[in-house]
Amino acid sequence: MKHTFRHASLFLVLAGAALLARAEEISVAVAANFTAPMQKIAADFEKATGHKAQLVSGSTGKFYAQIKSGAPFQLLLAADDETPARLIKEGDGVSGSAFTYAIGKLVLWSPKPGFVDDKGEVLKAGRFEHLSVANPKLAPYGLAAMEALKALNLADALQPKVVLAESISQAQQFVTSGNAELGFIAYSQIHKDGRIIDGSYWLVPARLYGPIRQDAVILAQGKGNAAVEALTAYLKSPAAAAVIRSYGYDR
Template identity: 50%
Template structure:
């Protein structure tokens, strides 16, 4: 007999429990990296429809969320924009080791709200005129660290320092570009995809091998380990429906 995949098994159990009245609707608090906010809102809606549980979302840069968790913020789960932070929390005794899993692979895009701004994106990044370029803070946000890595690879990190407009997180960096404060930005593909549902811009996807993979991991925090809703969402995030929503929002698949 072919074994049932773990994610599918978890979702079946959730649905059976919800349908039979065995699962009491609860609430979990999730700390979510800024780039993943819109995707997590879609996941929370689907999760509630399937289980009755609700997910309360707080969003910030991964670095800021880590500091809040260390300071005792009442979160049950962390959905980080990197793989290192959840594992660091495990090593510090603040998260459950057996709950860590990779849920998304992010991509970086050079983007402008001006549809005619970016033609040859590679040539522009390598030596074109860049008056202002928005990125997330590399010290706090993994997408900012990836943007720095790209510019260092091209030998432009130092030269472009006066042009860089740094947001505390990718959401703020996106706002700089969306409002015209910066004509260009190195931004998550997921956020670019969301922005272009409203108004078409121009962009160029950064080759995946120009920076280290942006592997995003989730973890159940110790304070959420006895919360049925938190445990249920951790399982749900591994399920096929959740993975489909993640892909629809601009992330590559993590097997």
């Protein structure tokens, strides 16, 4: 019996060693708005599989340019569905690998309680100096913000107050630092551990901007990589879906 037990123990040790030997580190480009939930998902993924996802966050537009210039990313989690489709068409993404991992929501936010009302009337009143918006040419949430302003017939009137940020995370930084009194950011950015952070916000009605479908795509450098395929499968799992929803996304 002891002999059998020792053999079983040895098998488990060897199996664990083999798993660790196969564990890989992969490079993942993550849309700035999805940084916080992806950090949680990546940590859970590493515990479950042994694979480590090295995350780099930024604007989808900049990632596109970097990928076209040969950046060594293996997986892209974009803030839109157009960029992954474009990369596949141009041969930089793996055909058939794109899927929607989250559907984003736009909010107008200020760290000051009571500053932003729940109908967005603060925009019409205009009693502020600066409005932070991610560059619409680089960030899908910035494009959604400009679409909302146009739908409200406020784009021209507020243009002098708009401060453009390189990414949605920088748009939030401008507001947090006081360089802008309020700004358009992702709903997920005002969530922490499943709860809304301090301040005031207006959840912008979805009818005012185009759907923010956030797609992931395996890039050419990640083709055939078992760890990359494992992460894409994990992103589709109920465990990942629960994290994604806790940060204010639809799924």
